[in-house]
Amino acid sequence: MVKYSTEPLDATFAALADPTRRSILSRLAESTLSMGELAEPYAMSLAAVSKHVRVLAGAGLVAQDRLGRVRRCRITPGPLRDAADWIAEYQQFWDDRLDALADYLEETTGEDTHGYRRTNHRRKP
Amino acid sequence: MVKYSTEPLDATFAALADPTRRSILSRLAESTLSMGELAEPYAMSLAAVSKHVRVLAGAGLVAQDRLGRVRRCRITPGPLRDAADWIAEYQQFWDDRLDALADYLEETTGEDTHGYRRTNHRRKP
DNA sequence: GCTATATTTAACCATATGGTTAAATATAGC
DNA sequence: GCTATATTTAACCATATGGTTAAATATAGC
Structure with missing residues (x-):
């Protein structure tokens, strides 16, 4: 009925449960990317990708740095350690x-x- | 819009995103348990726990053996390795x-x- | 066979999720 | 300042999720 605690692990695993989001993390492991660059390969709107990034950011897996009008995303892997x-x-x-x-x-x-x-x-071991 | 593939990893991480399900897995790591035993500690109906176990079984994380009218659950950790x-x-x-x-x-x-x-x-390393 | 017990299934409900398009916001750059 | 570009936000929609209670199913055990 109600969400109990929304523990960090809940958010982390939920964020990882979507293939687009795993793909985003995987690409951010290679280099930082702007929203536009991030969205380019996916068959969905930029707005949808923006939402996915929000979910990842909410779980603490990604951070965004504003450089002018562009938002550059980078991976922040802390929560992955807890999941592991x-x-x-x-x-x-x-x-x-x-x-x-x-x-x-x-x-x-x-x-x-x-x-x-x-x-x-x-x-x- | 449509689910792309429902890859195994999707199901695994989604299953792990719920605290009740993580608790269930954790308890099944100690010993096998019947549905009734499993449900006992949680403030929810047996039907709800039954659904959680179905999600875990769907992700291949738990198997149920029928012994008479009782279903004994055990952990089947294969998918955890892939997640790890x-x-x-x-x-x-x-x-x-x-x-x-x-x-x-x-x-x-x-x-x-x-x-x-x-x-x-x-x-x- | 009848009754009790263990569990699932059905019908339902509220909220979350993952997408859309259109409008809003903010900076770039002349 | 005006216009183009990058991104988010709003409103909306269909489906999924996590719960409920009640009914159905199946075996236990006399």
Whole structure:
């Protein structure tokens, strides 16, 4: 119903969920670009691209510097680190797939190991 | 207007953009859980949680095994790896912040270095 | 078979999202 | 100052999202 907190991670992941926005970030990783340059390759209006940049800026992923009448965009990757850190918590799962499968089988066959299965594994190798 | 491709990354990042869904993933990283167990801590209906799990399952992040009338959910982290890989492309930016700032200043002062600024830097240390 | 339990599905609602075109704003440059 | 250019903002629209309650479905267990 209501938005709970609009945590930074919400905004970051939501910003990354759109292919146009990922493309924009990817291009800004190569060089800074004005709005016009940014919009050129996409089959949508400049106004639409402007909105996408606003979403990225709202998530703190992009900043705009005004140089005269042109707005030059650059990437500000801080929030990406937090997103990467969040995901990294799960890295063990794709590192140790067989292990995870073993745990899963163990669990579904009924053993009582509530919540403490992978305790002795290293989180970040 | 129309959805372009609904690429896997779109679905993955969109799924991660909701705090309830991140919480669900986080809990499923500890152990598998039935729908009822999953829903218990949240201030929303079981139907709402069921929808969240559907979104996660649609993104390939969660699978459900039917054991009688109970659906036991488990994490399937494959898509997380792809998301992490996507983000990792930008890691140099938060690794080398000062370097990036230098490049930015260089660019805004007008040097013609189109697109090949960070060429000699290691992408993945 | 009947009843209770676990879960999903349907119908609905309010708000968010991603796009449009047209108007507004601000600086460039003569 | 006037005109062109770069960009944003406004008003609008269709669809998606995240929630609700009520009904439907399916198995458990006597």
